[in-house]
Amino acid sequence: MRPPLPPFTQAxxxxxxxxxxxxxxxxxxEKVALAYTPDSQWRNRAEFINGRTKIEALLVRKWSRELDYRLVKELWTFAENRIAVRFAYKSHDDSGTWFRAYGNENWEFDADGLMRRRIASINEHPNKENDRRLLWPLGRRPDDYRGLSELGF
Known part of the structure; x- marks a missing residue:
């Protein structure tokens, strides 16, 4: 089980x-992939994948090329066993070019709180150093760090 479990409340x-x-x-x-059902269905940009093994492989590829990755997610809406979020993240490639990506995700959960479907739409663009706003140290975003709405995203 992966609480909190559906049906979801605002909290x-x-x-x-x-x-x-x-x-x-x-x-x-490996840890992230455990939040998904063994047969989870993903649409990530133009990739359509099924299952934890392929999810894990996608994430290995992702984070090997998206360096110094920092992400903010914000609840958009929810109902029963579904949640919609919007997000922004920043990273740079191995040449030092920074990027910011924005997007939306639609999530569907099973009764045990594992995500069985993730549909992501993502837009990305180069990001100049003076326009970077996701600047906390690597890892978890501090609780007092501004969210998407407060950052103007």
Missing amino acids: TAIEKVRLAEDAWNGRDP
Whole structure:
């Protein structure tokens, strides 16, 4: 089981979103993949993948090229066993070019709180150093660090 469990309330949906953000900021593909059902279905940009093994492989690839990755997620809406979030993250490639990505995710959970479907739409653009706003040290975003709305995203 992966609490909080559906059906979600406002408070448990916000908690679920923050737990996901924290896990992704930890950049541990094996740990992150455990939040998904063994047969979880993903759409990530133009990739359509199924299952934890492929999710883990995607995350290994992702974080090997998206260096110094920092992510903020924010609850958009929820109902029953579904949550919609919006997010922004920053990273740089091995040449030092920084990028900011924005997007939306639709999540569907099983009764045990594992995500069985994730549909992500993501837009990315180069980001100049003086426009970077996700600046906390690597890892979990501090509780007092501004969220997406406060950052103007």
